[in-house]
Amino acid sequence: MPVLEFADGTTASGFRLVVGADGAWSKVRSLINDVTPQYCGIHIIESRISPANPVYTQVQSRVGKGMMLIGGPNKMITLQNLGDESYRMYLGVRVPADFATDGQVDFSDTDAMRTMCLSTAFFGDDWADEFRGYITNATDFRPWPLYHIPPAAVAWPAVPGVTLVGDAAHLGPPSGEGANFAMTDALYLADKLAEHGDWVDSDDARDRAVRGYEVEMFERGAKLIQRGVDVTEVFYAGDAPRPTVELFRGKGVPVLEKKGV
Incomplete structure (x- = not known):
């Protein structure tokens, strides 16, 4: 027993x-x-955008009461509306399993975390200024490594x-x-x-x-x-978000594409 x-x-x-x-x-x-x-190869860097945040209105106009996925090669930004009207932001990246524990990253240092997340290796200049602005104003970074069992x-x-x-x-x-x-x-x-x-x-x-x-x-x-x-x-495909678009299209979801955006 x-x-x-x-x-x-x-x-x-x-x-x-x-x-x-x-x-x-x-x-x-x-x-x-x-x-x-088993480690999935993905770490989520979790943060939050509260109603007092400078970009809150912009995020609210984008996401409303739902959620939004922003994809790029091997990484993703997810925004999700919460019950207290704030938004949880997940920055998903492909990094080693010990990313948050090898001593090279200090999640308690908000400024350092913002700088790292906005670097070329993560969400650099090839990402839209609007979405980089969300990261610039993000607070309370927390690591969330993704695991699964077979x-x-x-x-x-x-x-x-x-x-x-x-x-x-x-x-x-x-x-x-x-x-x-x-x-x-x-x-x-x-x-x-x-x-x-x-x-x-x-x-x-x-x-x-x-x-x-x-x-x-x-x-x-x-x-x-x-x-x-x-x-x-x-x-998190290497050519994301193309596979995501094809996934939704295959399920009959209307997809609006803007060339060059």
């Missing part, structure tokens, strides 16, 4: 079912398999009393579906437990409920990861 050990030295045990919902670097996952997340790893022999949901089960590159899939996992697991109402007292009923959930989740989770991997390759 699993025993949970917390950072303050306390422990807890006696659980009928432990559900690992502890994200990319799940501790609970180790009870099920030995899969280690799609084939989303399958394991049943482990009595333990299962996984969300990124703990099927960590993939961001595809816009992660949170929805995590909630779907929780719903399906709850439904299966409800179908086997005696699971609280019966190990067999508990294990059948969990396995019913897992079999369905395995297929969904593997496909989710693969979509994320495929989308990442499109967004």
Whole structure:
């Protein structure tokens, strides 16, 4: 039976079912398999544009209540409207896995981060002044390296009393579906437990409920990861944003192109 050990030295045990919902670097996952997340080759440099920011009105007129993707070879800028009316900005770049930890980058130095992000290696003069202006006025830089587990790893022999949901089960590159899939996992697991109402007292009923959930989740989770991997390759292609345009065009989305822009 699993025993949970917390950072303050306390422990807890006696659980009928432990559900690992502890994200990319799940501790609970180790009870099920030995899969280690793999670096995707992409780091996101996350920042924010608040209503008090000088470029806020400009960003608002562009993005509104939605989000905007700005693509270039091997890199991307994403802007997303948040519930507090601010905008989260993600600067995605292809860099080594130790980019944020090798001592060459100080994310706490805002001015230095702006200078680096506006350098030729990142978002240099070949990017539009408007978008470089967003970076010039950005604040609170934070690193977010992207990891995933292989799609084939989303399958394991049943482990009595333990299962996984969300990124703990099927960590993939961001595809816009992660949170929805995590909630779907929780719903399906709850439904299966409800179908086997005696699971609280019966190990067999508990294990059948969990396995019913897992079999369905395995297929969904593997496909989710693969979509994320495929989308990442499109967004960060060497000739981006052309593959992104073709992706949307292939799905019947109207595409307006302006030559020379």
